[in-house]
Amino acid sequence: MTVLDRRALNRATLARQLLLDRADLPVADAVAHLGGLQAQEPQEPFVGPWSRLRAFEPSALDDLLTRRRVVRTHLMRRTVHLVTAEDALAWRARHDAMLRQQVLGTYRRELAGVDLDELAAAGRAVMADGEPRSMSELARALADRWPGPGPRPLGEMLVAALIPMVQSPPRGLWRTKAGVRNVPLSAWLGRAIDPPAPEGADPVGRALVRRYLGAYGPAATADLRAWSGLTGLPAAVASMREELVSFRDERGRELLDLPDAPRPDPGTPAPVRFLPAFDNAILGFHDRDRIIDDDDRGLSVAGARVVLVDGRVTATWTVEADTVVVTPLRRITRADRAAVAEEGAELASFLSDGGSGCVRMTAYG
Structure with missing residues (x-):
């Protein structure tokens, strides 16, 4: 596998x-x-x-x-x-x-x-x-x-x-x-909530599995449970085995996925991205190591806004008046600092409705 x-x-x-x-x-x-x-x-x-x-x-x-x-x-x-x-x-x-x-x-x-x-x-x-x-x-x-x-x-x-x-x-x-x-x-x-499915059928569970894998996969069933909060999805997963593909991560966990979902080359460049508090790109997994280091995991549940550099959580950000303030969690190269500053300036402008927002990066350590 x-x-x-x-x-x-x-x-x-x-x-x-x-x-x-x-x-x-x-x-x-x-x-x-x-x-x-x-x-x-x-x-x-x-x-x-x-x-x-x-x-x-x-x-x-x-x-x-x-x-x-x-x-x-x-x-x-x-x-x-x-x-x-x-x-x-x-x-x-x-x-x-x-x-x-x-x-x-x-x-x-x-x-x-x-x-x-x-x-x-x-x-x-x-x-x-x-x-x-x-x-x-x-x-x-x-x-x-x-x-x-x-x-x-x-x-x-x-x-x-x-x-x-x-x-x-x-x-x-x-x-x-x-x-x-x-x-x-x-x-x-002005519409009724869809009624529960008959016992033994779980079309909504299968729909949730597909939707989750489309936006978060490849992922383990523990990740699916962490995103949804539902414990009753193993039967839905089992009923879909023939339409899913399987991988393993470096820890040996089985990962499920949709066959035609994108899995880019690992060398694909990743741009700087600013994420809001409690973004599901982080919270939508039990094992969040794919995007945030274990040492920083607490940030994801504490409501910290984070900055992705090369696809990983590398800094936090806050807003003071019209300034986006970026606080690195580790040392950042000069090129990455420039990319963070550029994207942060765009965010500051967005948050100020097109105004001339500013970016300030604090020193690491």
Whole structure:
């Protein structure tokens, strides 16, 4: 079986993630291809498409949100993602059990004895008037009936798990500060959520496997689980064995892939790219060694924005006023510093709506 080394996996990942060459894709198609953009920080998803698409304009993503073609909703890993309306409707039922278990894992003691189906029905009755509500407003509406858990456990269980919700605009619009206001997904889109598949069938699981491998492969089943948060996909993978190809990484793990997906030559040059906080190019794997060193792995879950140099996390970046500040994690060659400064200046201009943003690189060590 062919062994793919770290660099080969890196280049494949960059190609799938649209980070090797910026793509000429509509924003909605890019969101669909990537299986969504992690979006708990409302402004971060705008940097992801900017790094991946040619001539990206924030207004295009705003338009998708306000026209309800893309939604902000809890989905993979119980985190807020921007996903297409079609994916939200198709995938939500497949994530129901995981979302419940994730919230219960945090609030099992507080929610002990609460009939979750009864709680869900009461929550839907409150939301039936179509008014957007914050999590705390929904929890307070039911607090007299369930006084024990407290507003946070009650609200999170309702909003993140029991009732499929969207976070309605203006939350998530470019340069807009707005609190979370929740609306039931089916009411927001005017369409019913796709029902669960009959027992023994898992068409959504197979669709998730294909979508994941198309944007993240070659990858192990542990990587698929890390991206989706779902533990019930081995059967879907097993049913697809004949349509997938297999490799091994340098650690001996089996990696699965779509036969015709791009796997560039490991020597392919990789341009500098700036990634937003919590980008799935890093978080979408259990083994993140293909893109970030183990010593730096904590950055990916701490919300650090990172810079890729030769395809790997090499620096972090922040914004101070109109300046993009780059902090290297290791020594960078003069040529790479120049490339980082050039790309950083483009990012600063984007973040300042075409203004003359600046770049400042701090010294290493």
